[in-house]
Amino acid sequence: MxxxxxxxxxxxxxxxxxxxxxxxxxxxxxxxxxxxxxxxxxxxxxxxxxxxxxxxxxxxxxxxxxxxxxxxxxxxxxxxxxxxxxxxxxxxxxxxxxxxxxxxxxxxxxxxxxxxxxxxxxxxxxxxxxxxxxxxxxxxxxxxxxxxxxxxxxxxxxxxxxxxxxxxxxxxxxxxxxxxxxxxxxxxxxxxxxxxxxxxxxxxxxxxxxxxxxxxxxxxxxxxxxxxxxxxxxxRRLMTGRPHVFTVSSSDDRALAVALMGQPSVTGVELDGGGLTVRAGDYGAFTRALPMIVRRSGIRLHRLLPADESLESVFSYLVES
The missing domain is CATH 3.40.50.300 (P-loop containing nucleotide triphosphate hydrolases)
Structure with missing residues (x-):
């Protein structure tokens, strides 16, 4: 300009x-x-x-x-x-x-x-x-x-x-x-x-x-x-501080579930036939910790997808909280 x-x-x-x-x-x-x-x-x-x-x-x-x-x-x-x-x-x-x-x-x-x-x-x-x-x-x-x-x-x-x-x-x-x-x-x-x-x-x-x-x-x-x-x-703090849900699949979902349950950022883990559903209270802490966990455990990560990242779900959290 x-x-x-x-x-x-x-x-x-x-x-x-x-x-x-x-x-x-x-x-x-x-x-x-x-x-x-x-x-x-x-x-x-x-x-x-x-x-x-x-x-x-x-x-x-x-x-x-x-x-x-x-x-x-x-x-x-x-x-x-x-x-x-x-x-x-x-x-x-x-x-x-x-x-x-x-x-x-x-x-x-x-x-x-x-x-x-x-x-x-x-x-x-x-x-x-x-x-x-x-x-x-x-x-x-x-x-x-x-x-x-x-x-x-x-x-x-x-x-x-x-x-x-x-x-x-x-x-x-x-x-x-x-x-x-x-x-x-x-x-x-x-x-x-x-x-x-x-x-x-x-x-x-x-x-x-x-x-x-x-x-x-x-x-x-x-x-x-x-x-x-x-x-x-x-x-921004309200939006990023909300709970997040991830769908995770790996070479050993059961071992990964056990390792994740010990993480402070993880509030819940569900094991089903298609992998893991992980609930994280801190998005940043979880995404930083996950690579170190799989590397330390010798697990191969196949998929990591946010399960609730639609715009409507982000805003709806503000109404419910």
């Missing part, structure tokens, strides 16, 4: 108006008998917060209620001390990038962002559009039709349209989808700078590493419930 592009991508300091927070008070949302969000309470203040959870956990429903697109079935959603639902005035200081692409491909990037500026009735829409396009590094391609853009370019153009009115609250649903590594790094830097400038930013993701690189605070949602909340180090 050149020095010039870095300078142009630096947003101005936060406006002197009051910083807007987002508050959810006992919020639930259901569709018939299906509960999408269940009794969620959280407060988002200035800075970057990651909304982490597997696909289908309720992240998009939460974001849409914060943006005033959906009414909560129960509870209250406030943006800057005002209700989000049926309150168009919140859009003066709120920007949203939804997961679903809603971009007219026949428009150029410039026309799309300029239209957003005009819809906000900004006094200088052209200047606002230029600034927003510069923030996401799309100036070189702004006069091409969106139909010719890659997915990452379309995503950045949608972010520019959400930033055009310089919002104090920015909500992004899976914003890094389709971006190449350089684009992702630039977008992460941009979110860092805006959060440090006093804006309230929430972005959703199902990838812990994305959240770790961008946000200091993490809200974990699983099956519509708020499962955990805190800084990413705390969430």
């Amino acid at each position: 050149s020095t010039a592009s870095t300078v142009s991508a630096t947003p101005p300091a936060a406006p002197p108006r009051a910083q807007a927070s987002v508050e959810l008070r006992g919020v639930s949302r259901w569709y018939g008998n299906v509960v999408a969000v269940n009794d969620v309470t959280m407060t988002l203040n200035a800075g970057v917060t990651g909304l982490l959870g597997p696909n289908g956990a309720g992240k998009t429903t939460l974001l849409h209620m914060m943006a005033g697109f959906l009414a909560p079935s129960r509870g209250e959603v406030l943006v800057g001390d005002a209700p989000a639902w049926r309150n168009p005035s919140v859009y003066r200081h709120l920007g949203l990038v939804s997961e679903r692409e809603a971009v007219h491909s026949f428009l150029t990037g410039w026309e799309f962002v300029l239209a957003s500026a005009k819809l906000h009735r900004l006094p200088q829409p052209e200047a606002a559009a230029r600034r927003a396009i510069g923030l996401v590094e799309m100036a070189d391609a702004q006069h091409r039709r969106i139909a010719t853009y890659s997915k990452g370019m379309r995503q950045r153009t949608r972010v520019a349209a959400a930033l055009v009115h310089d919002p104090q609250v920015l909500l992004l649903d899976e914003p890094f989808n389709g971006m190449d590594p350089r684009q992702r790094l630039h977008m992460m830097d941009l979110l860092h700078v805006m959060g440090a400038a006093g804006r309230t930013i929430l972005f959703s993701s199902h990838i812990l590493e994305e959240v770790e690189q961008v946000s200091g605070t993490v809200q974990v949602i699983v099956a519509g419930r708020l499962a955990a909340s805190g800084d990413y180090r705390h969430i």
Whole structure:
């Protein structure tokens, strides 16, 4: 990234108006008998917060209620001390990038962002559009039709349209989808700078590493419930410190089972016809100890597979613990 592009991508300091927070008070949302969000309470203040959870956990429903697109079935959603639902005035200081692409491909990037500026009735829409396009590094391609853009370019153009009115609250649903590594790094830097400038930013993701690189605070949602909340180090410890299950087969499963039972990291071993099922309380300690055990015992290891490493199982542990 050149020095010039870095300078142009630096947003101005936060406006002197009051910083807007987002508050959810006992919020639930259901569709018939299906509960999408269940009794969620959280407060988002200035800075970057990651909304982490597997696909289908309720992240998009939460974001849409914060943006005033959906009414909560129960509870209250406030943006800057005002209700989000049926309150168009919140859009003066709120920007949203939804997961679903809603971009007219026949428009150029410039026309799309300029239209957003005009819809906000900004006094200088052209200047606002230029600034927003510069923030996401799309100036070189702004006069091409969106139909010719890659997915990452379309995503950045949608972010520019959400930033055009310089919002104090920015909500992004899976914003890094389709971006190449350089684009992702630039977008992460941009979110860092805006959060440090006093804006309230929430972005959703199902990838812990994305959240770790961008946000200091993490809200974990699983099956519509708020499962955990805190800084990413705390969430990482909860996830990696959970019990792990491995399927192991070797040249002598019975001897290996006996050797494993003496390890502090192992909480249980089951022997069946297909090998061993090993339960470990410490993932790192077990995976470090196993090679030494088989080497010392003269056992040949045929297979070692984590049996419960699906994303859903990782998040579900947070709900159950």
